[in-house]
């Protein structure tokens with residue numbers, strides 16, 4: 001069994017989320033089978049942006065609405081969040097979002113097989129604060145090497161976390177990578193356009209600070 005960075009939260013699915021999944025998953029959900037060609041998936045040539053672990057999808061919705069000329073792929077395994085995202089996609093009549101409900105590591109390994117992404121976002125990933133769980137954190141040297149193969153040269157990788165220990169770990173893993181650079185070797189000021197997510201709000205309520213990191217694929 002691979003070490004997973006998530007625990008599937010069954011959560012409470014509302015009636016409207018369930019209905020949205022039944023009705024809209026066939027339209028916006030991606031059935032994974034072999035190599036994914038993103039231009040075919042979205043039906044056009046456009047920049048392709050990926051958000052890993054979108055939670056309830058609010059940041060994905062905001063980015064897709066602000067940048068209709070780009071396509072947005074979201075990967076998460078949180079069913080209630082997928083329902084929430086589908087409701088928002090329909091409300092806002094968005095055509096530039098597709099959703100995958102599988103471990104992002106598997107998708108990046110097996111289904112996206114070339115440097116096809118213009119940007120990747122990882123906002124408030126599960127922090128796995130206990131030391132014995134640190135191996136479950138998504139950011140590890142092997143994962144960064146995998147991302148480097150999937151992000152185009154000059155493409156961006158934007159991360160944010162409210163856990164200081166994880167922020168330092170992210171910084172050290174990315175600074176050790178020869179594939180990514182951020183020119184300043186340190187954290188990045190929070191971009192005002194980045195959506196305040198549910199987990200960021202939770203962190204702020206708990207009195208946490210927030211660290212953003214913005215790296216470019218060399």
Ligand SMILES: C[S@@+](CC[C@H](N)C(=O)[O-])C[C@H]1O[C@@H](n2cnc3c(N)ncnc32)[C@H](O)[C@@H]1O
Nearest residue numbers: 005006053054055076103104123124197198199
């Ligand atoms: C702490 S939540 C943050 C959600 C959202 N980004 C936010 O800021 O509110 C982390 C999310 O990442 C998802 N996740 C963690 N590891 C994942 C993986 N390997 N593949 C897909 N989703 C993953 C979890 O299901 C969860 O929804």
